[in-house]
Amino acid sequence: MMTRKARRLWIVVVCGLFASTATALMLVAFRSSLSYFLSPQEVLVKHPRPGEVFRLGGVVQVGTVVMSHRDGKPLTRFRITDGQASIPVVFTGILPDLFRQGQGVVTIGSMTRHGEVFRADTVLAKHGASYMPADVEQALRASGKWNPKFGPAPNAATWDDKTPQQIAAAKG
Amino acid sequence: MTQDYPNEAPLSAMGEPPLEVMRSKSGAWLHQFANPGRFQRFVQPIIPWLSGVALVLTVVGLVWGFYFAPPDWQQGVTARIMDVHVPAAWVAMNGYAALAICSLLSIVWRHPLADIAAREIGPVGAGFTALCLITGSLWGRPDWGTYWVWDARLTSVLILLFLYLGHIALLRAFDNPQHGYRAAAILGLVGAINLPIIVFSVYWWNSLHQGNSISLTGPSKIYITMLLPLLVCTIAFYLAFLAMVLARISSFIMETKARSLLLAAAEGGRS
Amino acid sequence: MPFVEGAYGATVLIIGVLGLSAFLRYRAARKRLAQVEAHYGRVRS
Structure with a gap:
């Protein structure tokens, strides 16, 4: 014999499964218009x-x-x-x-x-997900690591916490 | 009313307390306030401090973002809108997650505080969602070239706003507040399906909105001097949300208590 | 168009209204409850 609480919990779980399955099916069906x-x-x-x-x-x-x-x-x-x-x-x-x-x-x-x-x-x-100040962009360009004309910014780990001087110095 | 354990009863007391419950001299209805009472003792000393810290951080974050965050190399100063737009979006979504958890606690465990919390989260969360949409729109015009597009991210956040508004209206739509709480809890729980859709919309479908700049796993794609004001604003907005919700819950409990005392006094005087 | 000013203005306005209304309501509720309790006796809770 389930307690009322346990029964309510199961009802919520089962309804949740049905509702999310229905939503997922709908999203897949309308994929192209989304x-x-x-x-x-x-x-x-x-x-x-x-x-x-x-x-x-x-x-x-x-x-x-x-x-x-x-x-x-x-x-x-x-x-x-x-x-x-x-x-x-x-x-x-x-x-x-x-x-x-x-x-x-x-x-x-x-x-x-x-x-x-x-x-x-x-x-x-449309703009990308990266945000950088102008001097950082200049430093990346100067170091030869990136020219914005030819694609997205390099891996963020290489610039997101370095000073423009450090970036420009690390020629590569 | 189901009666799994004595703590369940306070539900009825939190809306308009039935008179027969309140008139009982045994203090049964006081017991029903047990959880809200504990909440008040815990939370009331915190509220002034929390509000103060939230206010100071909000001012610092907004001034930092508005005056001192470096302009982006492409977007110029409009990138500063990020510092209010992104935290507002996070608070709006996590506020709804909190509301959904309260709905679950209400439906399954009939926790008396959960209904009050859901009631008071609604308007604050709706405010932050509206803020997210407004700032996003003001950011989209200069950057994308349009205030609004019906792409998946923008549309799902608009749906979030309507879920909040629907929750606010439904919760207050019944003469018996218990019915309102029950119906709103179901809406709150069902609406939680929208949350993963908001988060992943930019990856599941082509959208005009860009992907996430900050993830838990990789490096942030935001330069450090632009990231710091964003972090300050994020902490500030979360604390502000928390302070407002706690103060509103506390207010609601006090209002209910005052009303119950007056009603009880009136009833006592008449008999 | 001053988009940045507009966005920050909207932020101050919305958070300000939410915060101020929460604060005023909290203060009023405390005052009212204290009044009622002073009149009809304090209730342990």
Whole structure:
């Protein structure tokens, strides 16, 4: 014979198991709509129809950014890559401050009529999880350990508690 | 009312105490206050000190973060918003975890203090969740280029706010406070499923929100002079949350006691 | 737009309101209970 307390505890445990299983199943089922953006690889697989609005996210491929003007508005062409595939993007308008080569970005728009170029209406900058003052970034650059153009910051353990002088001195 | 052991009875006394319980001269209803009474004796001397330390640390942390934290090489001064946004998010989530534990204690063990604690955690936790959303929005505009996106992290934190608000409303929605406590405890416990979703949302799905900068296992991805004000603010926010919740629980117990005394006196005068 | 000022302002406002309301309620509850107990006798608890 269980005490009332033990019975209540079991009811909570069993209900908790059911509820979390149900939630997990739901999250798996709605997986694709829970993702905020598609990567270039996913775009190649899913092949969204021209004109269908979706979000394309990835890294601004280094060396692909071309800036110009059309009708007095800034026009930017670049490619978004996820390391596996890359898609050309064209955007008219003012880019966010954090937009740069090698930086994460999410764009909203659709494929053009013939399906090869992504015309973005909005460009959102995604930023990484690392935070460093400008002098530390300069020191890392000076020591030759990192150029922000070519990818994410090096392992945080190598810089997160060192002075810029120590970082610059440790040439490597 | 189930009666597993005598300590269970205080439940009814903490809402509107039934008159027959209060009128008994045997002191039965006093016994029912046993746990809240012990809580008061333990907590009331602590509250002024806790509040004082929380206030000082909050001021130090906010001034440090606002004036002295070095600007980020990419984001500039907007990175300083981190020092209030991240601690608010942690307090909001752990506050909800505390609320869920109280709900469990209430449902299974019928602990009288757990209902009061859940009642008083709700509004404070909702405040910190709102703070997290507001500061996040003000950070997103300059950095991402938008105040709000419906990505998994942002949406799940918005759901957290609605869980808090729902809990606050449900707990107070019944004429019999016991029914409110019971219903709110179920909501509080079910809502806990949202917590792991918030934490892992940035890894399970593509999101605009970045991953975590601080983990228990690896090095922090935040430079030390930017990390220190963040840590001070974190400790300060946790202490502030604790001080506010304890003071509110203590207030509620005193309010209930005063009301019961008045009711008992009125009843005694009439008979 | 002063985003940083806005964020810190919101922080001071929200934590301030939460803290102040908790403090005032606590003080009022203590005062009220002391009054009631002075009138109707202290209760051991």
